[in-house]
Amino acid sequence: MKVIYIAGYGRSGSTVLDIILGNHSQITGLGEVTYLADDYTSSSRTCACGSPFGRCSFWKDFSSSPPDAELARLLRKVQDLFFIFRLLLGWFTKRDSDAYRSYHNQLFGHVESQTYKPIIVDSSKSARKVAGRFLALHRLAGQDVYVVHLVRNGLATMESLTLTGSNWALEGRIRPPKWPGLRAAFGWALTNLWTSLLGSFLPLDHYMRLRYEDLAADPAGSLRKIGRFCGFDPEELIVRIDRNDYFQVGHLVGGNRIRLQSAIKLRPANPRPQGGRLRVSHRLMFSFTGAWLNRQYGYRGNQANVDKGANAHL
Numbered sequence: 001m002k003v004i005y006i007a008g009y010g011r012s013g014s015t016v017l018d019i020i021l022g023n024h025s026q027i028t029g030l031g032e033v034t035y036l037a038d039d040y041t042s043s044s045r046t047c048a049c050g051s052p053f054g055r056c057s058f059w060k061d062f063s064s065s066p067p068d069a070e071l072a073r074l075l076r077k078v079q080d081l082f083f084i085f086r087l088l089l090g091w092f093t094k095r096d097s098d099a100y101r102s103y104h105n106q107l108f109g110h111v112e113s114q115t116y117k118p119i120i121v122d123s124s125k126s127a128r129k130v131a132g133r134f135l136a137l138h139r140l141a142g143q144d145v146y147v148v149h150l151v152r153n154g155l156a157t158m159e160s161l162t163l164t165g166s167n168w169a170l171e172g173r174i175r176p177p178k179w180p181g182l183r184a185a186f187g188w189a190l191t192n193l194w195t196s197l198l199g200s201f202l203p204l205d206h207y208m209r210l211r212y213e214d215l216a217a218d219p220a221g222s223l224r225k226i227g228r229f230c231g232f233d234p235e236e237l238i239v240r241i242d243r244n245d246y247f248q249v250g251h252l253v254g255g256n257r258i259r260l261q262s263a264i265k266l267r268p269a270n271p272r273p274q275g276g277r278l279r280v281s282h283r284l285m286f287s288f289t290g291a292w293l294n295r296q297y298g299y300r301g302n303q304a305n306v307d308k309g310a311n312a313h314l
């Protein structure tokens with residue numbers, strides 16, 4: 001089984017990319033599947049199909065015993081940013097690595113038994129609490145992981161987070177953060193930095209970076225790049241995008257609220273420069289934290305334009 005792991009910060013279009021890839025005949029999109037262990041037994045969390053996980057047609061037979069609290073704690077522990085050094089140095093117990101590997105063998109084995117497709121998409125991203133997930137999947141679970149590091153203009157991301165709020169806050173999972181601007185300004189820069197750094201610990205050619213704006217402006221070109229990188233032929237998806245088809249959402253875990261629609265369309269790139277509605281104080285914060293990295297990614301100046309003039313859709 002091959003894992004396409006969509007890494008990066010929130011509001012970068014990971015759910016959209018997950019849904020599009022998941023419509024390929026060889027690929028299953030799973031969403032932020034790291035939260036399945038928590039969500040499986042939660043009365044308030046449902047699969048994207050609308051059913052609780054224990055009753056969803058795709059997930060209900062996942063396990064004879066649903067993931068328990070101890071396993072959820074283990075997943076949280078080994079994937080957290082603070083565990084990274086132990087992960088890199090091999091300072092973890094055999095018990096932890098066996099449990100982690102066995103859970104993921106069971107999880108991905110279940111997915112394969114339901115779909116008979118050889119590739120899965122995990123879009124758990126790489127914010128602090130799951131910063132080490134793609135490395136843990138590679139090092140502890142022994143999976144063949146291909147990381148697509150999805151970046152989006154930091155100003156547009158900040159605008160999206162400060163004006164609409166985080167996905168988790170919108171769904172009542174956490175309280176809205178007290179300093180959303182500050183949090184987003186640091187979170188965007190740090191998450192993208194450690195994602196690039198940790199990507200260098202994967203085997204050669206298992207990490208690529210993609211700008212969401214490029215995906216929105218040129219989906220065919222971006223999908224061909226991902227296809228070459230991960231080893232699948234994306235043409236069947238490109239034909240559907242050209243036809244302006246709907247893409248089925250499937251049985252995603254967590255992620256952006258658009259997953260709650262049963263199907264989505266890829267909208268054309270929005271010509272409006274994003275980030276323009278940001279408060280001056282938030283813009284200033286970003287100029288100290290993320291502006292230099294934004295330039296590294298090819299986003300110009302203090303506006304959320306990109307050098308090809310494309311903008312994202314979320």
Ligand SMILES: [Zn+2]
Pocket residue numbers: 047048049050051056057058059250251252
């Ligand atoms: Zn479902």
